[in-house]
Amino acid sequence: MPGELLHLVRQRIRVHGPLRFDDFMSLALYSDPHGYYRAHVPGADADYHTSATLTPWFGRLVCLRLQQMWTELGSPNEFTVGEVGGGTGDMALAAIEAAAEEPDFAKALRWTFVEPMPAVAGLQASRLGHLGDSIRCVDGLEDLSGLTGTILANEVLDNFPFRIFEIGEHGLLEVRVEASRRDLQETLVPVDAQSDPALLTPLEHLEAGDRFEVHTGIQTWAEGAAAALESGYVLVIDYGGVEPSLWTDRPAGSMVTYRRGRLGLDPFEQMGNTDITSHVNFSELDRSLRAPGLKVRAPASQREWLKDLGIGRIVDELRRQEAEARDDGRHPDSLSAMAERSRVQSLTGTGLGDYLVLEAGRS
Numbered sequence: 001m002p003g004e005l006l007h008l009v010r011q012r013i014r015v016h017g018p019l020r021f022d023d024f025m026s027l028a029l030y031s032d033p034h035g036y037y038r039a040h041v042p043g044a045d046a047d048y049h050t051s052a053t054l055t056p057w058f059g060r061l062v063c064l065r066l067q068q069m070w071t072e073l074g075s076p077n078e079f080t081v082g083e084v085g086g087g088t089g090d091m092a093l094a095a096i097e098a099a100a101e102e103p104d105f106a107k108a109l110r111w112t113f114v115e116p117m118p119a120v121a122g123l124q125a126s127r128l129g130h131l132g133d134s135i136r137c138v139d140g141l142e143d144l145s146g147l148t149g150t151i152l153a154n155e156v157l158d159n160f161p162f163r164i165f166e167i168g169e170h171g172l173l174e175v176r177v178e179a180s181r182r183d184l185q186e187t188l189v190p191v192d193a194q195s196d197p198a199l200l201t202p203l204e205h206l207e208a209g210d211r212f213e214v215h216t217g218i219q220t221w222a223e224g225a226a227a228a229l230e231s232g233y234v235l236v237i238d239y240g241g242v243e244p245s246l247w248t249d250r251p252a253g254s255m256v257t258y259r260r261g262r263l264g265l266d267p268f269e270q271m272g273n274t275d276i277t278s279h280v281n282f283s284e285l286d287r288s289l290r291a292p293g294l295k296v297r298a299p300a301s302q303r304e305w306l307k308d309l310g311i312g313r314i315v316d317e318l319r320r321q322e323a324e325a326r327d328d329g330r331h332p333d334s335l336s337a338m339a340e341r342s343r344v345q346s347l348t349g350t351g352l353g354d355y356l357v358l359e360a361g362r363s
């Protein structure tokens, strides 16, 4: 209920003063029971779509990369995918189905959802429970320790709480959330940029009035992933960029909201029914994975990454099916092949194709 969530946020502000944006987000997205991710189970009326929910071909291509990783590790008897924030489970369903075509890999493959939201974990269990013991669900990365396999996160880190900063005429300012008589609103407070090296670099590239965000949980998440990994990979796919173009391409910052598929800019509107997100800083993710000893590859665009995995062949095959069905007079089949081809092509088009894919590894 937005009203109860608003009451909770107001109460926090009364006790602590204006809240940092990451603290506000923790309440708006994750507080129990009314935070957006607590109260909304991903599904048919989703506020967002991801590559994984768009078409099963995404999960199938991810499966191909997972199989390559398994081979690179010497084909171990057990290869576990720890999927963080697996949402509807569509990625897992498509990948496990595709793995069945490679019996040795299928035998080794285990899938563990890392999902702190009980209702989402329930959905994952109900959709994949029929696959038996090879599917598990755990609360956090600490439950994966000793993992041989891949920690996978598709469109998850962008949802981690972030702070928002604005370059002021006389120094750095931070967005805080304060309560007005009827509502919530932003206020800007000065911060000491010297207090945190992560705040100094953006200052060199931006001008007065520009904004940028800092996801506060990424370093801890990377440390947790590296600690869990005995041998294998971390695979992160998300929208974002590298420094400094991450900031200079979007000088107003990249915070947006999603509600019923519509993009918005007001994080206080329909709190609890609205997703809040911003671009992931892949340079920071790179540093955070490197620090605990992982080898990190420069991120590739999702477009290039999927091309390397052979998405072009799938598009060609769907185009062939479309023409064959049309020539045979099977018009509904032709249309459905065309619709699927268009979904597959959008994985590499403007938008999804511009997402970044980062691979890091320990062998």
Ligand SMILES: C[S@@+](CC[C@H](N)C(=O)[O-])C[C@H]1O[C@@H](n2cnc3c(N)ncnc32)[C@H](O)[C@@H]1O
Pocket: 037, 042, 048, 050, 051, 052, 053, 084, 085, 086, 087, 088, 090, 091, 114, 115, 116, 117, 120, 153, 154, 155, 156, 159, 160
């Ligand atoms: C945009 S959805 C992406 C779902 C899925 N990965 C996909 O590609 O369709 C974000 C998911 O991340 C989960 N999530 C959010 N914060 C998380 C966190 N700190 N740790 C793990 N999962 C999280 C949410 O419950 C939700 O399932």
